[in-house]
Amino acid sequence: MLILECPYCGVKAEETELAAGGEAHLKRFGPGSSDDEFHDYLFMRENPKGVHFERWRHANGCGKWFHAARCTMTLEVFGTYTAQTSVPTQEIQDKIAAKRPGWTWREFADGKK
């Protein structure tokens, strides 16, 4: 069972109180973008075995969206963090680096700011 702590209400919410919102930190390509960019924005998703960043909503709770970083292989949760950011916060990156030295995910990686 997956348990994530909602950063807004501090509740340790169990999976059934949450709604999964897919991959985190997508950059939207809309009008004016190329066909390839729009295609990738719509369809291309990370499917890592290891460190992953996701969006979740505390649906049966405060109703807020937030971000979570976890390991898809062990289900270990590195932490949850605010939705008001378009990149993983330094704090969460540091937490991951402490447990998975050398981690990478899309353009983000251990030691890379």
Added chain:
Amino acid sequence: MSKAVSVLNGAQYTGIAKVEDAGLQGMITLRGDLGSKALKAAVKAATGAEVPAQGSVNVAKNGAVAWMSTDELLLLVPYEDAVAKTAEVAEALKGEHALAVNVSDARAFFRLSGEGAREVLGKVSPVDFDAAAFVPGQFRRSRLAQVAGAFWLNEDGSFYIVCFRSVGEYVFKLLSTAAHPQSKVGVY
């Protein structure tokens, strides 16, 4: 005007805990900046209670305030005062980025009491109801089996439960089933 009645008009069930339709309850949803001076004053004036800390409820003599999220409170006031108090709160928050809505008739309100209260709620909600984990004054939004619901624990060991009125009958039957006299598990 037609006579207002609560969702199950005072229905009760007694098993390992007592489930009661707690009757008509005035409820006002208030969204805004919980740190704002004007909002704090308006909440105090409407309910007699202070803005609660995260995840808790403050109960006063004739009202209560529950923490719903970082920008939302649920004000509990006498049913017959809800319309007037909603207008007062809205008036007091004029010019603020805030919204007060009377939701009394959109909600159902239940009381769950007795020895088995923690256990009954524990059967239908994914929340830790251990005496050390869930204490009086604590307020939690979660789910009651398949529907959204919120509840808090009173000093006397009873719970008040709030849900949408449209699922009020479902919640009453759900709690009653979970309170079946021969269904004691004995975890809490």
